Amino acid sequence: MSPIDLRVAIVGGGICGLTCAVGLAKQGISVQIYEAAAKFGEVGAGVGIGPNAVRILRELGVLDDVLSRAEDTGCNISMFRFISGMEGHEWIYDYTAGPEDESRGVHRAAYLDALVSHIDPKMAHFNKRCTSISASTDGHNIIHFSDGSTADADIILGADGLKSAVRGVVTGTATSSVKFSGGICYRGLVPTTEMRAAGVKLDLDTRPACFVGKDKHLIVFPIRGGQIINVVAFVTNRDVPIGEAVLPPGEATVVSVPQKEVLDAYEGWGSDVLGLLGCIHNPTKWNINVVYPHLETYVNGRIALLGDAAHGMMTHLGAGAGQGLEDVYLLVKLISHPQTASYNIETVLQVYDEVRRPRSQNVWEQTLQAGDVYEGCGPHGYSFEGLRQDLTGIWDYVWGHGVEDDVRDAVRRLENLGVYHSM
Ligand SMILES: Cc1cc2nc3c(=O)[nH]c(=O)nc-3n(C[C@H](O)[C@H](O)[C@H](O)COP(=O)(O)OP(=O)(O)OC[C@H]3O[C@@H](n4cnc5c(N)ncnc54)[C@H](O)[C@@H]3O)c2cc1C
Numbered sequence: 001m002s003p004i005d006l007r008v009a010i011v012g013g014g015i016c017g018l019t020c021a022v023g024l025a026k027q028g029i030s031v032q033i034y035e036a037a038a039k040f041g042e043v044g045a046g047v048g049i050g051p052n053a054v055r056i057l058r059e060l061g062v063l064d065d066v067l068s069r070a071e072d073t074g075c076n077i078s079m080f081r082f083i084s085g086m087e088g089h090e091w092i093y094d095y096t097a098g099p100e101d102e103s104r105g106v107h108r109a110a111y112l113d114a115l116v117s118h119i120d121p122k123m124a125h126f127n128k129r130c131t132s133i134s135a136s137t138d139g140h141n142i143i144h145f146s147d148g149s150t151a152d153a154d155i156i157l158g159a160d161g162l163k164s165a166v167r168g169v170v171t172g173t174a175t176s177s178v179k180f181s182g183g184i185c186y187r188g189l190v191p192t193t194e195m196r197a198a199g200v201k202l203d204l205d206t207r208p209a210c211f212v213g214k215d216k217h218l219i220v221f222p223i224r225g226g227q228i229i230n231v232v233a234f235v236t237n238r239d240v241p242i243g244e245a246v247l248p249p250g251e252a253t254v255v256s257v258p259q260k261e262v263l264d265a266y267e268g269w270g271s272d273v274l275g276l277l278g279c280i281h282n283p284t285k286w287n288i289n290v291v292y293p294h295l296e297t298y299v300n301g302r303i304a305l306l307g308d309a310a311h312g313m314m315t316h317l318g319a320g321a322g323q324g325l326e327d328v329y330l331l332v333k334l335i336s337h338p339q340t341a342s343y344n345i346e347t348v349l350q351v352y353d354e355v356r357r358p359r360s361q362n363v364w365e366q367t368l369q370a371g372d373v374y375e376g377c378g379p380h381g382y383s384f385e386g387l388r389q390d391l392t393g394i395w396d397y398v399w400g401h402g403v404e405d406d407v408r409d410a411v412r413r414l415e416n417l418g419v420y421h422s423m
Helices: 015-026 051-059 063-069 109-114 166-170 192-195 259-265 271-277 320-335 343-372 382-389 405-416
Strands: 007-011 030-034 046-049 077-082 091-096 104-107 130-135 141-145 150-153 155-158 177-193 211-215 216-223 228-236 254-256 284-291 304-307
Touching: 007 015, 007 141, 007 150, 015 030, 015 109, 015 320, 030 150, 046 051, 046 109, 046 216, 046 320, 051 063, 051 211, 051 320, 063 104, 063 109, 077 382, 091 382, 104 155, 130 166, 141 155, 155 166, 155 228, 166 304, 177 192, 177 259, 192 228, 228 259, 228 271, 228 343, 259 271, 259 343, 304 343, 320 405, 343 382, 343 405
Parallel strands: 007 030, 007 155, 077 211, 155 304
Antiparallel strands: 046 104, 077 091, 130 141, 141 150, 177 228, 177 284, 211 216, 216 228, 254 284
16 A cells, blocks of 8 residues: 555644645545534634744645735734833834745635635535544544544544544543643734724834733734734733643633723733724633643554644744644655555654654743743843843744754654665
């Protein structure tokens, strides 16, 4: 059996599952996607695609489509400004990546639409909520869905997000790995014209910004060619140590809140921050959950996790989707490798785990620390000079990763194991 004969089932059609499906299908691999919802969909918000992720989308042949759907006119989010959230909005620090480090802010729905345009509708199955996975006698995996139906495949990829059903099958434990981080954020999209009319003076439509302050910060970046400003305003309760709290049963991850709640949370902050928040008419509040403690494996036999299902993390480096895309790229390259076949696929997936788990979990740790820095709890404290020290190079590890680095590492490991032969 050559890789072309391996049948892959992807559980979950979010950013990572869909990108993985497109990448594998482009390599001629048979893929089916099983999505719990009635259609592919994303929240109405922006997502930052860092240089590492931009390189992957380019290699997978979907970057131009994503940018054109997103009406992207070239705002590079790697030019991040850090500004005091307090009145006066003093400049603190500029993070400027190299010219080759292109990154983008895009509307999530536009991203998904671009991906969907590459999907053969016959590959997509909706209203298919995975509840469990079992093994058949001939070595296939069988996915069970809540409607009583089943599907089988040679490889199952769990891209079913933070509340993953596949995760428990991989880790072999019924205990939930999803924890409440103690952080919440308010999200909204603001038309640039309205922001200007509200008297906001800083130019937030050409470059991204992070407004820093004690126990709170805002991430702001333009999407849709600068016509819309994506706003995410964080509030952290540090009395809740990470990993020790879970949301009470029944408490929703996302709720609509009155605008007053957002303005009250930022009482005493500077006029541009309050002006911007005052333009969010229908804010949503997000309880930020993470996967913690770190999983000991992302793979069990022929079942592998990717994206938030494997390493749902804090949002502070805008790295979660990017880490998922790094998983995707390695999976696509390994599953479609000419020396991958049915008899060695389990070792190939094991090597995927060995390569991707340490890096994605390191990024997880760095995103947590970044939140501390932005909110005055970093190693050098809350002075502007202390912040500058802690902000220097803050994205280097995340963004500096070459698209082929993991592939080279994995292929070398497989050659050392005698699974692949050097060509
Ligand atoms: C406020 C905020 C801001 C963020 N900003 C950024 C950013 O700027 N840059 C960045 O890189 N990341 C960012 N992230 C993180 C990023 O959004 C996630 O890492 C990314 O969306 C994860 O994609 P995913 O495909 O793994 O999971 P999801 O997007 O959660 O998709 C999972 C899919 O699986 C489906 N599903 C769930 N359960 C089942 C089941 N049992 N059976 C079948 N289907 C199922 C769901 O319906 C969904 O379609 C941010 C996150 C938040 C909360």
